[in-house]
Amino acid sequence: MPQNVTIKLPIPPRLNTGLAAARERNLEWMRQQKLVLGHGATHRYIFSAVADLAAYSYPDAEDDDLDLAFDTMGWFFLFDDLFDVPEGCKADAAVDVCRQLITLVTHPSQRETSHDAPLVSAFADIWRRAKMGMSEEWRQRAAHNWMDYLTGNLTEEVDRRTWIPEDFATRMRVGHRTLGLIPSLDLAERVGHFEIPQIIWHSSHLESMRRAAVDAVKLINEVMSLENDDARGDPNLVHCLMRQRNCSRAEAIRLAVTLVQTTVSQLFEQMKLVPLFCARLGLTSSESEKVQRYATALLTWIRGSYDWSRSNGRYSPRTASALSPKMTGQLHPANLTTVSR
Amino acid sequence: MPQNVTIKLPIPPRLNTGLAAARERNLEWMRQQKLVLGHGATHRYIFSAVADLAAYSYPDAEDDDLDLAFDTMGWFFLFDDLFDVPEGCKADAAVDVCRQLITLVTHPSQRETSHDAPLVSAFADIWRRAKMGMSEEWRQRAAHNWMDYLTGNLTEEVDRRTWIPEDFATRMRVGHRTLGLIPSLDLAERVGHFEIPQIIWHSSHLESMRRAAVDAVKLINEVMSLENDDARGDPNLVHCLMRQRNCSRAEAIRLAVTLVQTTVSQLFEQMKLVPLFCARLGLTSSESEKVQRYATALLTWIRGSYDWSRSNGRYSPRTASALSPKMTGQLHPANLTTVSR
Numbered sequence: 001m002p003q004n005v006t007i008k009l010p011i012p013p014r015l016n017t018g019l020a021a022a023r024e025r026n027l028e029w030m031r032q033q034k035l036v037l038g039h040g041a042t043h044r045y046i047f048s049a050v051a052d053l054a055a056y057s058y059p060d061a062e063d064d065d066l067d068l069a070f071d072t073m074g075w076f077f078l079f080d081d082l083f084d085v086p087e088g089c090k091a092d093a094a095v096d097v098c099r100q101l102i103t104l105v106t107h108p109s110q111r112e113t114s115h116d117a118p119l120v121s122a123f124a125d126i127w128r129r130a131k132m133g134m135s136e137e138w139r140q141r142a143a144h145n146w147m148d149y150l151t152g153n154l155t156e157e158v159d160r161r162t163w164i165p166e167d168f169a170t171r172m173r174v175g176h177r178t179l180g181l182i183p184s185l186d187l188a189e190r191v192g193h194f195e196i197p198q199i200i201w202h203s204s205h206l207e208s209m210r211r212a213a214v215d216a217v218k219l220i221n222e223v224m225s226l227e228n229d230d231a232r233g234d235p236n237l238v239h240c241l242m243r244q245r246n247c248s249r250a251e252a253i254r255l256a257v258t259l260v261q262t263t264v265s266q267l268f269e270q271m272k273l274v275p276l277f278c279a280r281l282g283l284t285s286s287e288s289e290k291v292q293r294y295a296t297a298l299l300t301w302i303r304g305s306y307d308w309s310r311s312n313g314r315y316s317p318r319t320a321s322a323l324s325p326k327m328t329g330q331l332h333p334a335n336l337t338t339v340s341r
Numbered sequence: 342m343p344q345n346v347t348i349k350l351p352i353p354p355r356l357n358t359g360l361a362a363a364r365e366r367n368l369e370w371m372r373q374q375k376l377v378l379g380h381g382a383t384h385r386y387i388f389s390a391v392a393d394l395a396a397y398s399y400p401d402a403e404d405d406d407l408d409l410a411f412d413t414m415g416w417f418f419l420f421d422d423l424f425d426v427p428e429g430c431k432a433d434a435a436v437d438v439c440r441q442l443i444t445l446v447t448h449p450s451q452r453e454t455s456h457d458a459p460l461v462s463a464f465a466d467i468w469r470r471a472k473m474g475m476s477e478e479w480r481q482r483a484a485h486n487w488m489d490y491l492t493g494n495l496t497e498e499v500d501r502r503t504w505i506p507e508d509f510a511t512r513m514r515v516g517h518r519t520l521g522l523i524p525s526l527d528l529a530e531r532v533g534h535f536e537i538p539q540i541i542w543h544s545s546h547l548e549s550m551r552r553a554a555v556d557a558v559k560l561i562n563e564v565m566s567l568e569n570d571d572a573r574g575d576p577n578l579v580h581c582l583m584r585q586r587n588c589s590r591a592e593a594i595r596l597a598v599t600l601v602q603t604t605v606s607q608l609f610e611q612m613k614l615v616p617l618f619c620a621r622l623g624l625t626s627s628e629s630e631k632v633q634r635y636a637t638a639l640l641t642w643i644r645g646s647y648d649w650s651r652s653n654g655r656y657s658p659r660t661a662s663a664l665s666p667k668m669t670g671q672l673h674p675a676n677l678t679t680v681s682r
Contacts, residue, residue, distance in 0.1 A: 106481045140447045158544040162621040203499040280503040
């Protein structure tokens with residue numbers, strides 16, 4: 001079982017002690033936002049525990065900040081699932097929601113208006129809270145990163161309608177955008193109440209570190225969801241590796257795990273250069289500390305997404321079906337869309 | 342002389358018959374916008390003929406459309422040169438302009454206000470004209486692509502202050518953003534009075550074709566400007582190739598030329614799939630024709646940038662110094678910033 005693959009990571013595990021209480025508050029928010037309606041949907045949402053990812057990835061966030069992290073993670077999964085339509089069908093509703101969201105993030109000065117689709121109005125609420133206390137520069141950058149995430153989902157949708165690229169590099173490139181890690185790292189600044197100045201954020205050094213983190217989290221995701229993806233006929237990077245390396249499934253999984261570990265090693269090497277990087281820019285010790293916190297947030301995310309995926313029902317179809325027979329087949333636990341359409 | 346390198350390209354050369362008249366009108370605009378002030382600056386600008394690139398890259402544009410293309414190309418080169426400060430200096434003025442431009446493109450609904458820096462007010466003028474007649478979706482996408490271009494320049498600036506990545510792939514990645522080809526391709530739709538629908542523009546197929554075009558144009562630029570860059574101590578991808586392949590300068594140039602040609606071949610292969618791509622999306626023949634025009638615009642840009650660079654004074658320091666002794670040294674013809682600061 002791929003989801004039982006163990007990946008040794010030289011990063012200590014963390015977990016937010018506010019998990020249980022935040023989970024309750026998040027469920028309440030999901031209901032208020034009409035993202036989770038009815039008994040069945042509530043059960044599925046509680047079982048999936050997708051928003052728990054926030055407790056693993058933002059272990060120090062508290063109160064409103066932790067709620068924002070939970071609500072954002074909950075939103076991510078429902079939005080993602082909206083594109084999950086049967087083969088041969090078009091995810092027109094998802095594309096429409098995506099367009100509304102793009103308009104929302106690209107028009108910062110527009111008055112708040114009511115949005116019909118729950119996924120849009122819920123995002124408007126998250127985005128309003130995310131911007132609180134953050135600089136104009138952070139908002140511009142975060143909006144840009146959301147746009148990349150949203151258009152990445154359009155890319156995946158139009159590719160399904162034409163053909164899905166088979167090579168690892170191209171698929172990884174799209175995966176970088178749709179993973180949602182870059183907006184989640186912006187969120188790490190927001191819930192940590194600090195900011196990386198615009199020009200520093202754009203440096204090749206921090207960009208390379210972010211790329212490493214995205215590579216690692218994406219590959220962990222792929223390995224952990226392989227069995228699930230196979231059961232659903234969804235594409236998975238492990239199959240790209242099998243094709244390109246002409247190797248077995250087991251070998252491709254081992255290769256993916258090695259890639260994760262190599263990437264994490266590289267990230268540690270890049271972290272060693274952070275003090276020199278800060279010195280060259282003439283940063284004060286307080287400014288340097290922010291860069292260091294940002295770098296640590298990358299590692300926390302890698303470890304957090306791994307620990308969460310091992311603890312999580314989303315990647316365990318067998319457990320799921322044992323818990324509730326209704327949740328197999330069309331109402332697959334990995335797909336929560338029935339609650340949001 | 343690298344700038345005399347010949348690259349065989351299986352793309353017919355084109356040139357806009359309105360070049361001479363458009364050149365005049367562009368000079369007038371540059372003066373109005375205070376981008377070119379005084380006798381010396383005017384001479385340098387005329388000699389550099391940078392905006393002529395528009396005549397090579399948009400061979401069918403006419404009247405206002407051609408003017409928009411010329412003015413955009415003229416603006417590009419002055420903006421680019423603003424970052425061109427002596428080694429060890431910070432391009433603070435350029436960073437400040439960049440920030441103002443980012444605010445300009447990320448606030449679409451903001452009222453037009455007056456901008457102090459000529460490069461900012463000139464861009465506001467270009468951007469206003471570019472948006473004319475284009476859909477909201479095109480504007481969102483074009484603004485996003487401008488933001489990528491602008492932040493790419495911030496990346497290069499902060500890298501200069503810390504360290505410039507040495508490997509080809511990383512440098513190429515930054516080069517993709519700062520080349521300005523993606524906004525220039527958005528402009529191809531604008532001056533051609535057509536649009537690629539949002540979801541189609543984001544397809545991996547068109548994205549791969551764009552990447553191929555950017556790779557080709559970037560490498561042509563690097564080969565053609567090598568001698569110039571060397572004289573100025575500027576980084577050039579040919580040196581990356583020499584380091585990574587442990588080869589001579591001549592071999593690296595040959596390799597770069599081969600890379601251009603391979604990339605163009607791949608682009609032709611990708612173009613052959615365009616009819617299938619359009620069929621899978623169920624496009625009408627009029628919609629398919631737009632995708633075809635967009636694909637042709639990529640080829641025209643590759644050929645145009647090559648022909649322009651061979652005809653252009655920017656890459657010919659010797660010709661330049663023969664013409665005007667003042668234009669060597671600090672007032673290098675490749676650097677027009679003295680006219681804009």
